[in-house]
Amino acid sequence: MFRSNEGGYRPEVDRIADIWGSRTPHGRGTRWPVRVDQRLADGVEESDVDRWVQSACVLCSNGCGCDIAVRDGRIVGVRGRADDIVNRGRLGPKGLHGSWQAHGKDRLTTPLIRRDGELRETDWDTAMSAIVRRSQDLLADTGPLSHGFYTSGQLFLEEYYTLGVIGKAGIGTPHMDGNTRLCTATAAAALKESFGSDGQPACHADIDLCDALFLYGHNMAATQTVMWARVLDRLEGPGRPRLVVVDPRRTPTAEAADVHLAPLPGTNQALLNGLVREVVERGWFDREYVDRHTLGFEELKATVAPYTPERVAEICRVSPADLVRAAEIFGTSDRVLSTVLQGFYQSHQATAASCQVNNLHLLRGQIGRPGSGVLQMNGQPTAQNTRECGADGDLPGFRNWDNPEHVEELARLWNVDPLTIPHWAPPTHAMQIWRYAEQGSIRFLWISATNPAVSLPELARVREILRREDLFVVAQDAFRTETTELADVVLPAALWGEKQGTFTNLSRVVHLSEQAVEPPAGARSDLDIFLDYASRMGFRDRAGDPLIKWKDAEGAFDAWRECSRGRPCDYSELSYERLRGGSGIPWGGERLYADGVFPTAAEYCEDYGHDLLTGASTTPADYRARRPDGRAFLKAAEYTPAREQPDDEYPLLCTTGRSVYHFHTRTKTRRAPELQKAAPDPWVELSPADADELGLGEGDVVRVESRRGSVEVPVHIGRCRDGVAFLPFHYGFQAANELTATEWDPVSKQPLFKISAVRIRRV
């Protein structure tokens, strides 16, 4: 089954069936063994490969280091990099099959432009001129507030930074965001609220070192398969860590747990208040650490006081004994690592509940130490860079929009008037950008590398907005998608492997992804497209020189190094040269906050914070008055019931989520035959008891219906807790988001995909 090579073992098993691959168990504190996974196109042998080109996988936030196999100028496979600290040679099913097979299929190779209601092929000059003309007309007529940019979590750092500068200093619009709003906005928000700035405190090696692992709303076995392989290797090795999983479904992740808590959707905050209360009441917290390094203990203690195990059990419908047991594992293990993902982020009280995870760690001083810490996970591969570079609402370099000094810094760096840089109000989040487009005040919307016509909530509404006569939509993608079909201009973009750039994974590890092959004739890199737009628009700085001074990826990276200098995400020590060969390198060192000093000083922090219940901003004066000076915030909030509750008409709660075989809206993974075959169609999952009550059997086709819309899919009886239905969100047909509501968390503004009341009927 295996043949060894110099780097370890190369399993030749079917990785669709054996998702996580063969085990390489190891004990606590020992190095995770190398296991090199490789996949080459059928008929291609290793000796046929002309070149191996360094990169990292872009099909989830784990960011596994890999090499791209090239033969005759075409990508013919991938191999994990043995010396990368993230994956030590491994790749999962998506990386092995999905990362490279889409390149030659159904690509967009000519720009398209809408004429007489139809998208027709055109040339680059015509397409770009049409964009620039509309852009300039609107700027003259209404000004920058007419422009919105909606980008991705899948481009490269260089592209985001360029887009950020165009939007913030060229156009001067606050309406910029990414689909990262749907995936990791809450990670960023929770980190800012607790620690003063974005930035993951922990690292991958903490999995090798922990005594207890807590996964909050994180189905790691499906979403980051290589990370889960690392956990499985600990679970099967000597000195197994204890595992606690919070998820309303009994996923493979939950099956491996010592304690599985399955709260009703919408009740995470009650559950976490209960855990915090136990840790406080039982005296499992570190008084000295709390006194020296945190603010807000008394308020937190008072807020959680009413959340006794019995009360929490009643709200969340979990067993009080399990809750107490989970708290005990948290409170008594020497080294605890926690990860948080969509089950919390896309849910009611998202930021509040995610902050409670930070609080648990702060209470015990379990942060910044080997094996202890928090990973507020990312979903998409390059989401961290969207946040760092200012391609979402935030200012580049984790700068604070409410701090005039930070705005000055950027104005000096770019040599523009500080007034150009929008900083008069919080940046406009994606959901609000779409609302302004719906109301007709945003009339130019540039969408890059994402497919909102499948991924946003309440799709009927999204389609209506995209079809509006007065909204000019630019869509930039490698393939035709549900979104490009509704655009006015479509720009064909290059894919990963066809362009150069860097990106940063969920543990701050930066990888360089080299260009392996040429893009198909007619397609251009997203960076080149943005640069072309900037030059056609004639954006200038105060000296009259071009605003954007770089011409290629490395130039953009070097400009970013300067921009990030002295900020928490400081890239100034990194360079393409240093990133070549060997492993990816984390910014900020292996772990953050080892010294217990957090980036909360008023002049340094990324954000002054919010009221977790309403999202009201803390004023600069109020923030300063608390004198955080490097101490972290223990933020508290009571539990409030979600707006949408099951009732007689819509008795079940529906959550949406992921399949192990697909990424996002499947634009790449459905073009990999193995992945497509493994999960070709959507389905709905129900608990055995609920299926029984509805008189449904496996495979029966049903209509799942919410107040917004419906889908017709077959039933799969399985992993949900009673009262809960599950739909995968990847599919553009029978799309789960027909059902979801336009509603979001007050602090992170992340939509609530995980909580829609539905009814189910046999078709």
Next chain:
Amino acid sequence: MHLATYLGLLQTSLRTLAGAFREVASGHGDEPDVRRTCEVLASRIDGQAEKLAPVVDRYGEHREAEPERLHAAEFEQTRTGGVGLLRDLQDLYALSSFTDITWTVVGQAAQGLRDQELIDVVNACEQDTARQLAWLKTRIKQGAPQALIAARD
């Protein structure tokens, strides 16, 4: 003693304010954050009124013959569009400020009377009133530029 009068005024203004938040919530349902937050705040104001009720009973709510200047009814007709939303939020801000300062007045009297029960009620409610004002200000700041510069309605 005029405290009873003031307690009556406070109780009325809380009821009015909760009603106004609810009107704005339902009138601006297309702004989901406004709808949701106004609902949450309204139910918390109900909670404040509940906390205050025993004290009001104790002093005897005394409604002055003074002309009533606070009308929740004014919110029944919420406005539309970006500017309409701003104006409605601004009205809420004014009403909420009125309640805020009324709490302050009552709080001062409570100190003077060494009425521990009332002091506790005021302390417990203060933060929530600050929260209303902070949220309204945040949301107004967010919406103002778009409504005043780019909106077409």
